[in-house]
Amino acid sequence: MMSEKVAIIAANGGLFDAYKVFNIATAAAASEKEVQIFFTFEGLNLIHKQGMHHLEMPAGKEHFAEGFEKANTPTIPELVEMAQELGVKFIACQMTMDVMGLTKEDFVNGIEVGGAVTFIEFAKNAAPTLTF
Amino acid sequence: MNITKTLDAKGLACPMPVVRTKKAIDTINSGEILEVLATDKGALSDITAWAKSGGHTLLEQKTEDDILYFYIQKA
Numbered sequence: 001m002m003s004e005k006v007a008i009i010a011a012n013g014g015l016f017d018a019y020k021v022f023n024i025a026t027a028a029a030a031s032e033k034e035v036q037i038f039f040t041f042e043g044l045n046l047i048h049k050q051g052m053h054h055l056e057m058p059a060g061k062e063h064f065a066e067g068f069e070k071a072n073t074p075t076i077p078e079l080v081e082m083a084q085e086l087g088v089k090f091i092a093c094q095m096t097m098d099v100m101g102l103t104k105e106d107f108v109n110g111i112e113v114g115g116a117v118t119f120i121e122f123a124k125n126a127a128p129t130l131t132f
Numbered sequence: 133m134n135i136t137k138t139l140d141a142k143g144l145a146c147p148m149p150v151v152r153t154k155k156a157i158d159t160i161n162s163g164e165i166l167e168v169l170a171t172d173k174g175a176l177s178d179i180t181a182w183a184k185s186g187g188h189t190l191l192e193q194k195t196e197d198d199i200l201y202f203y204i205q206k207a
Contacts, residue, residue: 023146026150026151027150030150030151030153030154030182031182031186032185072143073146074145086151
């Protein structure tokens with residue numbers, strides 16, 4: 001029996017990272033999978049209310065901006081909304097938030113705050129578990 | 133073929149064709165047919181795989197003038 005859960009760890013905060021995380025998450029959710037994303041360290045950028053509008057491309061790759069526009073890719077805020085609409089659950093890492101002085105209000109609505117154990121409990125019978 | 137609903141996903145990039153297809157299929161009944169139009173080349177394998185994972189039947193797929201057409205019967 002195939003697992004009906006997909007567990008994703010988002011540990012990086014750039015624009016490319018965001019696309020990798022949210023494309024896989026929305027595709028999985030659209031395929032009737034139960035999806036949770038654990039956002040930790042720089043990954044918290046991806047769901048930060050202001051930060052998610054200003055995600056950067058890796059140094060030297062800025063010329064891809066044109067490609068994104070030409071390919072008509074959805075924006076990250078659009079993908080975040082889409083993911084939540086499809087039932088993807090976002091968990092923000094409590095420890096990272098404490099270190100960075102962030103509170104739940106700094107993030108998009110509807111997230112949960114939790115520790116690594118919360119995520120591990122979900123991920124223990126998820127396949128695949130992906131890290132970005 | 134008796135098409136119940138048509139989804140125009142032309143011009144949309146991954147993962148939107150699949151996301152929109154999922155939303156559209158949620159609005160029709162089991163056994164009814166959804167027609168999907170897309171131009172994202174990745175949709176060819178993606179929508180095919182998506183239909184399979186959901187147990188839906190891809191009755192027909194064709195490509196005309198760079199537009200991909202899918203006919204999906206809901207499970």
